[in-house]
Amino acid sequence: MEHLELLLRTIFLYLVILITFRLMGKREIGELSVLDLVVFIMLAEIASMAIENTADSIFHSLIPMLGLVGIQIVFAYVSLKSKWFRDLIDGRPTIIINKGNIDEKAMKKQRYNFDDLLVQLREKDIRNISDVEFAILETSGKLSVFKKEPKGNGKRDHSKGDITMPLIIDGNIQEENLRRINKSKDWLLEELNKKGDLQVKDISFCSYDQGKMYVDINNK
Template sequence: MEQYITIILRTIFFYVLILAIFRLMGKREIGELSILDLVVFIMIGELAIVAIDDPEQSLIQTTIPMVLLMVIQIAMATISLKSKRFRDIVDGKPTIIINRGKIDEEAMRKQRYNFDDLLTQLREKDIRSIGDVEFAILESSGSLSVIEKMSNGNGKPQEGDITIPLIIDGCIEEENLIRINKTNLWLRQELKKMGYKDVRKISFCSFENGKFFVDIMDEE
């Protein structure tokens, strides 16, 4: 009887502890969890299960590794906020699968993403035909973001555009410049015309339908 009471108390303890740890690590939707998040969550869950199954094991021996994992995750998340390169390494980059209505088979092969995956995720978003899709982006979380072709008023689809990030956290996204057939020099010249002389002070700059959106770091 005493053993069952111990198991019940341990279960309650670790439930509260894990809830507190996840709250401290920040709010994230299940579909938005990074690989780092998943690894930490799985390890914390496994540690709790082992501790509950083995009442003889000290609570301190299990609690310390769980708290340490939380600290590591928070530290990594902080680094990720400050470093775009680190985010790309840990979380990966979004991949454009359908670009202006054209399927990019090479991008699909790189991501080991097949047409069954594509069609399944399109059906989940109530997209009947690939022909209705202007852009489909495979996010780093594995979810598919879809932008349908716009209607020009007579029922026929017309081409649109998506937001192309050109600067993130003060760093120029060279790959995206190549995607829109522009150069680093062109971007700097355009920004200077708008009064932005120091690229490092720009937290985010995007280009869509010929227009720029610029946000300065820590600007009130």
């Protein structure tokens, strides 16, 4: 009888966690945010204790599990609406290699060493750092790499910009990225005005690359 109870508890909690993960949305394991990871670990620990402690009612474990799911859903919703909150929870991408030059200060800030860099470059079949134009450490811990292009291939004009830069996210101007492309807030507002007197607060995403601006209006 005891073994049957353990089996039923395991099946029940398996279904609860399966439904919970579905509610939390689709995301690859390597792209989990810190918030997702904490919730997953805590759910696993609570489920483990609920299976082992057969003397306690299994429904006592559902209360903290449902509480964690509620917190995660609320935080995920706030994260969708607030860039500031998203940066606070998930952090921001960090440029590790910028125009072929390694940014040691950025690496130190992220507690990211050269062994980490070389390992992730090898995973992308890059043997030499000198072949890299840009390397960006994403919030998921993955490294996005842009190789240097052979001179004279005519693919990119570096005088117009080096990499796609988000200038507006969720109605907020990314002033740090404006400085990276040597542009001002006044320039951005003037460019938006040329596109039909667009208001910053109405723009969900705006990026700039190779002298071209992409603008997406919030459709909510």
